[in-house]
Amino acid sequence: MSTVTLTNTSTSNAGKWVYRSAVLLLCAWVLVPIYLLFVNTLSSPEAVNSFPKSFTPAFDTESLEFFLGFSGMLNALLNSVYVAAITMVMSIVIGAPAGYALSRFDFRGKELFRMLILLTRAFPLPLLALPLAVMFIEVGLDDSILGLALVHTTLAIPFAVLITFSLFSGIPVELEEASWTLGCTRLSGFRHVVLPLILPGITASAIFAFVISWNEVFAAAVLTIENRTLTAFLLQNLDTSPLHLKFAGGFILVVPALIFIFAVRKYLFAMWGIANR
Amino acid sequence: MAEIIIKNVAKEFATYQALSDINLTISDREFMVLLGASGCGKTTLLRIIAGLETATSGEVWIGGRRIDHLPPKDRGIAMVFQNYAVFPHMTVFENIGFGLRMQKQPQAVVEERVRRTASLMHIEQLLSRYSGELSGGQRQRVAVARALAMEPDVILMDEPLSNLDALLRLEMRAELKGVLAESKTTAIYVTHDQVEAMSLADRISVMNKGKIVQAASPIEVYRNPASEFVAGFIGNPPMNFLNAKKVSEGTWSVGGKEFSGPTHTADEIRFAIRPEDTRVTSDGIRALVRLVEPLGANLHVTCDVDGEMFRAVLDSDTVVNPGDILMLNPQLERIRWFDKASTLAI
Numbered sequence: 001m002s003t004v005t006l007t008n009t010s011t012s013n014a015g016k017w018v019y020r021s022a023v024l025l026l027c028a029w030v031l032v033p034i035y036l037l038f039v040n041t042l043s044s045p046e047a048v049n050s051f052p053k054s055f056t057p058a059f060d061t062e063s064l065e066f067f068l069g070f071s072g073m074l075n076a077l078l079n080s081v082y083v084a085a086i087t088m089v090m091s092i093v094i095g096a097p098a099g100y101a102l103s104r105f106d107f108r109g110k111e112l113f114r115m116l117i118l119l120t121r122a123f124p125l126p127l128l129a130l131p132l133a134v135m136f137i138e139v140g141l142d143d144s145i146l147g148l149a150l151v152h153t154t155l156a157i158p159f160a161v162l163i164t165f166s167l168f169s170g171i172p173v174e175l176e177e178a179s180w181t182l183g184c185t186r187l188s189g190f191r192h193v194v195l196p197l198i199l200p201g202i203t204a205s206a207i208f209a210f211v212i213s214w215n216e217v218f219a220a221a222v223l224t225i226e227n228r229t230l231t232a233f234l235l236q237n238l239d240t241s242p243l244h245l246k247f248a249g250g251f252i253l254v255v256p257a258l259i260f261i262f263a264v265r266k267y268l269f270a271m272w273g274i275a276n277r
Numbered sequence: 278m279a280e281i282i283i284k285n286v287a288k289e290f291a292t293y294q295a296l297s298d299i300n301l302t303i304s305d306r307e308f309m310v311l312l313g314a315s316g317c318g319k320t321t322l323l324r325i326i327a328g329l330e331t332a333t334s335g336e337v338w339i340g341g342r343r344i345d346h347l348p349p350k351d352r353g354i355a356m357v358f359q360n361y362a363v364f365p366h367m368t369v370f371e372n373i374g375f376g377l378r379m380q381k382q383p384q385a386v387v388e389e390r391v392r393r394t395a396s397l398m399h400i401e402q403l404l405s406r407y408s409g410e411l412s413g414g415q416r417q418r419v420a421v422a423r424a425l426a427m428e429p430d431v432i433l434m435d436e437p438l439s440n441l442d443a444l445l446r447l448e449m450r451a452e453l454k455g456v457l458a459e460s461k462t463t464a465i466y467v468t469h470d471q472v473e474a475m476s477l478a479d480r481i482s483v484m485n486k487g488k489i490v491q492a493a494s495p496i497e498v499y500r501n502p503a504s505e506f507v508a509g510f511i512g513n514p515p516m517n518f519l520n521a522k523k524v525s526e527g528t529w530s531v532g533g534k535e536f537s538g539p540t541h542t543a544d545e546i547r548f549a550i551r552p553e554d555t556r557v558t559s560d561g562i563r564a565l566v567r568l569v570e571p572l573g574a575n576l577h578v579t580c581d582v583d584g585e586m587f588r589a590v591l592d593s594d595t596v597v598n599p600g601d602i603l604m605l606n607p608q609l610e611r612i613r614w615f616d617k618a619s620t621l622a623i
Contacts, residue, residue: 174362177329180349181356182427183379192375196366 034254041251045244067248070241076233077252079145080214083229086149087156087213088206094153095160095209096202102161103168117158125155129222136223143225151219156209163208163267167201168194204264211257279340279353279430279463280305281326286335288321288487295321296487299335303480308457308464312474313484314510319467320435322484326465327356327433340430350379352431355424359436361416363408369395369419370404376427394422397456414445421453425460432457434466438473450476471511475499483507501613505547505620508613514552514577514588519562521548521614529614532562532582539614539623546623547615552577553590554611557597561606562587566599578603 040048042057045066067073101107102114132151133142141147171194179189217231224232234241234249241249281303288296296318303309311319324330326337328349337345344352355376364372373391382390395401398418408416417437424432437453438446454477457464468474474481475495482492483506491503502508508516521529521538522545529538531548538548553575555561564580564587576591580603589605597603614623 172360172362174358174360175364177327177349178356178358178362178364178423179375180329181327181354181433182376182423183350185348185350188379192379193364193366 034258037247037250037254040244040247043244045242048244048247049242063244063248064251067245067252070245072228072233073230073249076228076230079224079227080230082145083149083152083220084210084213086146087152088210090149090153091156091160091209092164092202092206095157095205096164098157098161099164099166100168102165104173117161120154120158125218129219132219133222142223143227145227148220148223148227148229149213151223152213152216153209155216155219156212159212160205160209163205164198164202167198167205167267171197201267204267207260207264208267211260215253215257280338281431281463281465282336282338283322283326284336284338286322286325286332286337288318288325288330289333294487296325296332299489301482301489301492303463303465306461306463308454308466308477308479310466310468310474310478310481311484312468312471312481312510314469317484318487319469319484323433323435323465323467326352326431327354328352353429354431354433355427355429356433357417357420357424357435357437359439361408361413361420361440363411363416363419363423365408367407368404369400369406369408369411372408372419373404373423373426376423380427390426390428391422394426397425397459398422398452413441414449417441417449421456425456425462428460429462431463431465432460434464436468437466439468439470446473453477471513475511483510485510500611501622502549503622505549505615508549508615512551514590516549516551516613517587517589518615519548519582519585519587521546532564532587534560534562536609536612538612541614541616541623543617546617547620549613549615550607550611552588554608555589555591555605556608557591557595557603558606559604561604564589564603564605566597566601566603569597569599580605 039055039057041063042059042061043054044058044060044062047054047058047060048063098117102110129151136142136144136147141150175193175197176186176189179193180186184192215231217235220229220232221235228236230249230253234246234253238246281301283299283301283303286296286299287294299322301309311322313319321330325332325345326339328344328347332345335345336343339353349356363369364375367375370391373394374387377387377390391404392401395404398421400415400418400422403411403415403419408419411419417440421437438449441449450473466474466477478495480492481495481498483490483498483503485506491498491507493501493503498507499511502511502516505518508518519531521531521536523541523543524530524535527537527540529536529546529548536548538546562582564582566578566580568579570577570579571593574593576593576595576597578589578591578595578597580587580589587605589603591597615621616623
C-alpha cells in the first residue's frame with residue numbers, strides 16, 4: 001500500500017517538474033527574444049555591433065534616432081498606420097453586422113457561413129497574393145494604400161466576425177426586445193442598448209484588426225513597390241541594413257502590437273471561448 | 278378603453294404548429310392569465326400580441342385598432358420579461374425613465390412618473406443604483422416599474438415571478454395584484470404555475486398544444502373544467518378520474534356504487550371528483566389505501582379503486598393506515614362527467 005502511494009507521489013512530482021519546465025521553456029521562448037530586442041534597441045549602434053553583447057539596456061536612443069532618420073522609413077511608418085487604420089475601420093464596418101446577424105438571426109446556411117468564415121484562413125496568402133497583384137494592376141489598385149488595406153481587411157474580417165459574434169451573443173436578446181417594447185426601433189434600440197454594452201468589445205476587435213494589418217508582411221511586400229509599409233520596407237532592406245537598424249525596426253513593430261494585444265486580451269479569449277461553441 | 282381581440286391567430290414554425298386557431302377577447306382592465314405547461318404556446322401568443330413574433334395568420338386588435346402589422350413601440354403595450362431585462366448600463370432611474378425618454382416626454386414628466394412608479398414598487402431608495410447592485414426581487418420591481426411608467430393600455434407579463442425564490446414570489450404576487458388593479462390597465466400574464474394563475478386572474482385561459490382549451494374565471498375553471506386536461510392541470514392534487522359503467526339510462530356504476538349521471542350513448546364514461554370533495558362514510562366507493570401523507574392542515578390519502586388511482590384530501594384527525602379499506606362518498610353536486618373518447622366535459 002505504502003509503496004503504491006510512494007510511486008504515485010513520485011510520478012505526480014515528476015509530472016509537476018515536467019509541467020514547470022515546460023511553462024518556463026515556453027515563457028523563455030516568447031520573452032527572451034523580446035528582451036534581446038529591447039536591450040539592443042536601447043543600446044548605441046556600436047554596442048549592438050560589437051561582441052560580447054551586454055544584457056542590460058544602456059538606454060541609448062541613438063539607434064532609434066538613426067532608424068527614424070533613415071530615408072523612406074518615416075514614410076513607411078505612416079503607410080503602415082494608414083493601411084492599418086483603414087483595415088480596422090473596414091473590418092468592423094463589415095464584420096460587426098455579420099457578427100450581429102450570426103448571433104441574432106437564423107438563416108439557411110448559417111453553419112456553412114460560419115465555417116466559410118474560418119476557411120478564408122485556410123488558403124495560404126502566397127497562393128492568393130500573386131493573382132491579387134495581377135488583378136490589382138488591372139484595376140489600378142496596385143501599389144496603393146487602399147488596395148493593401150482591402151487585402152488586410154479580408155485577413156482581419158474572420159476575427160472581427162467571430163469576436164463580435166461572441167460579443168453580441170453575450171447580450172441577452174430580451175434587452176433588445178425590452179427596448180422595442182419601450183419605444184425603440186431596431187436601430188434606436190441597438191444604439192441605446194446594445195452599442196453601449198458592446199463598445200469595449202468592438203474597440204478590442206478593431207484593435208485586433210489593426211494589429212493584424214500592422215504585422216502583415218507578405219501581401220505588403222508583394223502588392224506595394226513605392227508605398228511600402230513598415231514591414232515590407234524592413235524586409236526589402238533586410239540584407240543591406242545594419243544590425244541596429246533591424247533591431248530598432250523590429251522594436252517599433254513589436255511594441256504597439258504587444259501593447260494593443262495585451263489591452264484587449266480579455267476579448268480575444270472570449271472569441272475562442274464562446275464563438276467556437 | 279383597451280379591449281384586446283385575438284382573431285383566428287395561428288403560428289407555424291418550420292417544424293411544428295405552435296398555435297392554431299386562437300380566438301380570445303380580453304375586456305378592458307381585465308387581468309387575463311395564460312396558463313399551460315411549457316411548450317403549449319402561451320409565450321408565443323404573448324409575443325405575438327407584443328409584436329416580438331409575427332403570427333402566420335390571424336388578427337390582433339387593441340382598443341379598436343388592428344395592431345398586428347405595427348412594430349412593438351406603436352402598440353400601446355409594455356412588457357415585463359422573465360429574466361427582468363433591466364438594462365445593465367443604466368441606473369434604476371434611467372431604466373424606469375427609458376420608455377418616457379424614447380417618447381420624448383419633458384424632463385419634468387419623466388422625473389415625476391419615475392418617482393411615482395418607483396415609490397409604488399417600493400424602490401425609491403434604489404434609483405441611483407445599477408442593476409448589477411440589485412437582487413433578483415429588486416430587479417423584478419424595476420422591470421415592473423419600467424412597464425408601469427409607460428402608462429400603457431396593456432401590460433404583458435411573461436412568467437415574471439418564476440425566477441424568484443418561493444417566499445419572494447408569494448410576496449410579489451400579492452403586490453402585483455394590488456398594483457395592477459390600481460393602475461387600471463389591461464393585463465395579460467403568462468405562467469405555468471396554476472396557483473399563481475388562480476390567485477391573480479380575473480379570467481384564466483388554459484392552453485394545451487397550441488390551443489385554448491378553456492377561458493373562464495378561476496373558480497369556473499376549477500369547478501367545471503372543460504376537459505380532462507384542464508381538470509388534471511388545475512388543482513393540487515389534481516382531480517380524480519374513475520371509470521363509470523352504464524347500468525341503465527342515466528345511472529352509472531363507479532367503484533361498486535351507483536350514481537345518477539348524464540344520459541349518454543357510450544357504455545363507459547369518466548367520473549370525476551376533486552380530492553377534497555370526498556367524505557369517509559360507511560357506504561361509498563370502495564378504496565384500498567396505498568399511501569398516507571399527513572400535511573398538518575389536512576391528510577392526503579392515495580388509494581386504489583378498481584385499479585385506478587384515487588386521491589382524497591381528508592380531515593387531519595382521520596385515522597387511516599396503508600392497507601385499510603375506506604368507503605369514500607363524493608359530494609354529489611361536485612361530481613363531473615367526461616366523455617371517454619373526446620375527454621371533454623359532458
